[in-house]
Amino acid sequence: MEVTWPGGADGGPRRGLVHLLPVRRSIGAPSQLAYFAVHAKAGTPISEIVRVMGLRWSIEDCFETAKSDCGLDHYEVRTWDAWMRHITLSMAVLAFLTTTATRTDDTTTPALAAPEPDQSGHPEKGHPADALRS
Structure with a gap:
């Protein structure tokens, strides 16, 4: 809605600008309204x-x-x-x-998972964690 309120030398917005009063209704509580004072270029x-x-x-x-x-x-x-x-x-x-x-x-990486033992009970050979254990 276009409105007027005191401001400027002539009591309104300057040429090419408008005062608007948008009203927003809450989706969760439809009885609640929020008002915003907008000063924008005409035609925005x-x-x-x-x-x-x-x-x-x-x-x-x-x-x-x-x-x-x-x-x-x-x-x-x-x-x-x-x-x-x-x-x-x-x-x-x-x-x-x-x-x-x-x-x-951005730089965090997941920790190395422990290798799954093979059927003989030994860790898989060639896994990067093997170097840490020896």
């Missing part, structure tokens, strides 16, 4: 607006992780410079931890 397809609205959840999740794991919200500063240093350091730590976790997940 609704699919693009919905796609950008969906990005909000991943961004919020990222900030929650930064708050809980990296201390993003644990600052007691009195100047803008100190606040900026704290936020920058917290976000750098989050980037490092995310990169490290991603690389660790």
Whole structure:
């Protein structure tokens, strides 16, 4: 739905832009509605607006992780410079931890399985684990 709210010199959006109010209904609880304030170029397809609205959840999740794991919200500063240093350091730590976790997940390999003994009770010859046992 196109709406107007105070903003700009003339009380509305600038030329070529629109204010929209998309409403999302929950599938699990149809009585719950979520409203979004959108400021977009006129003619922006609704699919693009919905796609950008969906990005909000991943961004919020990222900030929650930064708050809980990296201390993003644990600052007691009195100047803008100190606040900026704290936020920058917290976000750098989050980037490092995310990169490290991603690389660790990609490089892990399953452990070598123990060789199956043949009928004589001896491990199969030529198995890589044989070198470790001798």
